[in-house]
Amino acid sequence: MNNKTINLIVAADENNAIGYKGGLLCYLPNDLRYFKRITDGHTVVMGRRTFESLPKGALPNRKNIVVTAADAEKFPGCTVVRSLDEALQQHDDGSEIFVIGGGQLYCTAFPAADVLYLTRVHHTFAEADTFFPEIDFSQWELVGRENHEADEKHKYAYTFLTYKRIK
Ligand SMILES: NC(=O)c1ccc[n+]([C@@H]2O[C@H](COP(=O)([O-])OP(=O)(O)OC[C@H]3O[C@@H](n4cnc5c(N)ncnc54)[C@H](OP(=O)(O)O)[C@@H]3O)[C@@H](O)[C@H]2O)c1
Secondary structure, eight states: OOOSOEEEEEEEOTTOEEEBTTBOSOOOHHHHHHHHHHHTTSEEEEEHHHHHHOTTSSOTTSEEEEEOSSOGGGSTTEEEESSHHHHHHHOOSSOOEEEOOOHHHHHHHGGGOSEEEEEEESSOOSSOOEEOOOOOGGGEEEEEEEEEOOBTTBSSOEEEEEEEEOO
């Protein structure tokens, strides 16, 4: 059994939508900076399609693990594993581990997650094809909250929320 702390980090709209046609739903530069700050120096685990969506490939200054059945050479700079369990076994360097998407991998990881970094984007996107699982907030304690209004660089208001699973 895994006894590591599993962190999930996600940006989701009011309906838990997270993606459309292989990409994100919106561009929020502050959220990208926040993602970098939270995950910097740690281990990130992602599904194959999320890797394919990264504009510059593997994320710098982080150990990148890709979960896929595909050949390892398609994922330069990454450790390739066949399952989330294998990713957890591969993770032995003392860094924190973050599952960074997408929808399919979040579904597998969410039941085992201990900490959830949720950027709630205060909008409902009409077009979305990928979703984060439904969250039963009675099982989660809110431990951090930071509100941000829309501005000239951010079309939508958003809130950085941090939850810990109630044990
Ligand atoms: N808003 C956000 O925070 C956020 C974050 C990340 C991604 N996204 C968006 O989410 C979308 C991608 O998500 P997605 O659900 O389509 O794909 P995904 O989870 O990124 O990747 C799916 C693929 O990864 C592998 N995989 C995933 N879970 C697995 C498991 N439990 N066991 C074994 N293999 C597994 C499989 O690869 P193989 O088919 O190669 O075997 C599967 O086809 C994109 O639109 C992306 O922009 C949004």
